[in-house]
Amino acid sequence: MKYSEARLITGEDVQHYSFLQRKDPEIFSIFNQENKRQNATIELIASANAVSPGVLEAMGSALTDNVVEGYIGERYFSGCQEIDRLESLAMERAKRLFGAAHANVQPYSCSQANQAVYLTTMEAGERLLSMDLMHGGHLTHGAKFTMTAHHYEVHSYQVSRENEQIDYDRILRQAKEIRPKLIIAGASAYPRIIDFRRFRKIADEVGAYLLADMAHVAGLVAAGLYPSPVPHAHVVTSSTQKTLRGPRGGIILLGEQAADQLSRKIDSALFPGMQGAAHMHIIAAKAVALQEASQPEFAEYQRVVLNNARVLAADLEACGFRIVSGGTDTHLMLVDLRSRDITGREAESRLENIGITVNRNLIPYDVRKPWIASGIRIGTSAITSRGFGPEEMHTIATIIDKVLKGKPGAQILNQARQEVTRLCHQHTKNNSFTVAVPW
Numbered sequence: 450m451k452y453s454e455a456r457l458i459t460g461e462d463v464q465h466y467s468f469l470q471r472k473d474p475e476i477f478s479i480f481n482q483e484n485k486r487q488n489a490t491i492e493l494i495a496s497a498n499a500v501s502p503g504v505l506e507a508m509g510s511a512l513t514d515n516v517v518e519g520y521i522g523e524r525y526f527s528g529c530q531e532i533d534r535l536e537s538l539a540m541e542r543a544k545r546l547f548g549a550a551h552a553n554v555q556p557y558s559c560s561q562a563n564q565a566v567y568l569t570t571m572e573a574g575e576r577l578l579s580m581d582l583m584h585g586g587h588l589t590h591g592a593k594f595t596m597t598a599h600h601y602e603v604h605s606y607q608v609s610r611e612n613e614q615i616d617y618d619r620i621l622r623q624a625k626e627i628r629p630k631l632i633i634a635g636a637s638a639y640p641r642i643i644d645f646r647r648f649r650k651i652a653d654e655v656g657a658y659l660l661a662d663m664a665h666v667a668g669l670v671a672a673g674l675y676p677s678p679v680p681h682a683h684v685v686t687s688s689t690q691k692t693l694r695g696p697r698g699g700i701i702l703l704g705e706q707a708a709d710q711l712s713r714k715i716d717s718a719l720f721p722g723m724q725g726a727a728h729m730h731i732i733a734a735k736a737v738a739l740q741e742a743s744q745p746e747f748a749e750y751q752r753v754v755l756n757n758a759r760v761l762a763a764d765l766e767a768c769g770f771r772i773v774s775g776g777t778d779t780h781l782m783l784v785d786l787r788s789r790d791i792t793g794r795e796a797e798s799r800l801e802n803i804g805i806t807v808n809r810n811l812i813p814y815d816v817r818k819p820w821i822a823s824g825i826r827i828g829t830s831a832i833t834s835r836g837f838g839p840e841e842m843h844t845i846a847t848i849i850d851k852v853l854k855g856k857p858g859a860q861i862l863n864q865a866r867q868e869v870t871r872l873c874h875q876h877t878k879n880n881s882f883t884v885a886v887p888w
């Protein structure tokens with residue numbers, strides 16, 4: 450098959466054709482090995498998921514060749530007729546799914562989306578109040594050593610020592626003292642519901658903007674299983690690849706109240722303020738994912754994600770692990786490992802060796818450094834996409850319990866690996882576009 454013909458192949462046909470297999474075997478072999486690893490691994494990293502063939506197809510399409518700067522009606526390049534239709538569709542789907550008045554689908558990731566909001570709402574050196582990274586916040590919310598911390602005066606709030614949940618009264622007191630220009634509600638390792646209405650009240654009391662970063666919970670919000678920040682926050686940002694199960698990328702949403710005042714400014718802050726040409730193949734994949742997320746099957750998927758998380762958290766608790774904040778309202782949980790006398794780093798490595806991936810994570814008020822940590826973060830989005838249900842959660846809890854107990858011998862580790870393999874065989878991961886198909 451000639452190279453030019455390869456460009457015409459789309460959809461299911463791609464499964465029967467691999468250009469790389471013939472032309473770049475070195476890369477192809479990495480794809481193949483990684484594909485095998487993913488298939489043989491139980492993915493419990495909370496920010497991971499497994500996208501649909503439609504999302505994969507869009508990402509691998511010829512739209513990657515488009516050079517598109519600017520917004521619809523204000524492009525800096527010609528040849529954008531179809532691309533305009535596509536971006537418009539993606540924006541409409543985002544607005545409809547989340548009940549927003551304005552959507553920007555161009556952010557390369559949620560990091561850029563957040564930075565565009567900072568550029569819009571703060572001058573350099575002004576104050577930002579966000580969740581402490583050590584308590585579940587996110588790097589881009591102003592952690593030390595980040596560009597955000599370099600440009601703005603960052604203050605952080607922590608969870609309560611008593612229940613490990615957000616203490617809104619304390620945040621209000623802090624906000625009154627600090628008088629931030631921007632408050633961020635949102636986290637990457639917080640398992641509980643965030644009260645966005647309450648955050649908005651705090652922001653209003655001190656005259657701050659409220660940014661809700663819903664990257665982790667966007668899929669749950671889309672399914673109506675987690676309160677939407679859109680009616681409350683001035684601006685909402687999200688990544689599209691986590692619970693939302695789309696491509697790696699970001700979106701910015703504005704509700705009715707703020708759209709008139711902020712949409713134009715935020716759009717300009719993103720392009721040309723932050724980014725260059727839009728990634729149209731990724732915008733196409735976002736549009737596909739947003740459409741998928743509006744279907745009843747997606748809501749059902751999210752219900753199973755939540756149920757799996759609750760079952761797994763309860764099972765781990767029954768095995769003697771302490772679950773931070775006593776449980777979860779989302780797809781993720783934090784497991785405190787101190788009762789097992791094992792660090793997060795050691796647990797991550799032991800589990801990886803038997804085919805389970807998690808990430809070490811600080812627990813609130815952790816005395817260990819992030820590189821070591823006293824906990825692990827576990828999420829159920831990716832395994833639920835593979836078809837895992839409550840039965841499999843019981844098995845996974847038992848495996849984790851055995852592998853993280855004392856110093857397990859070779860027999861226990863081998864058995865654990867076999868159990869993982871059995872579960873993975875029962876639920877094959879459908880990486881349709883990277884599956885190696887013999888000629």
Ligand code: DSN
Pocket residue numbers: 495496587637638
């Ligand atoms: N934000 C990081 C996480 O939550 O894992 C990566 O996207």
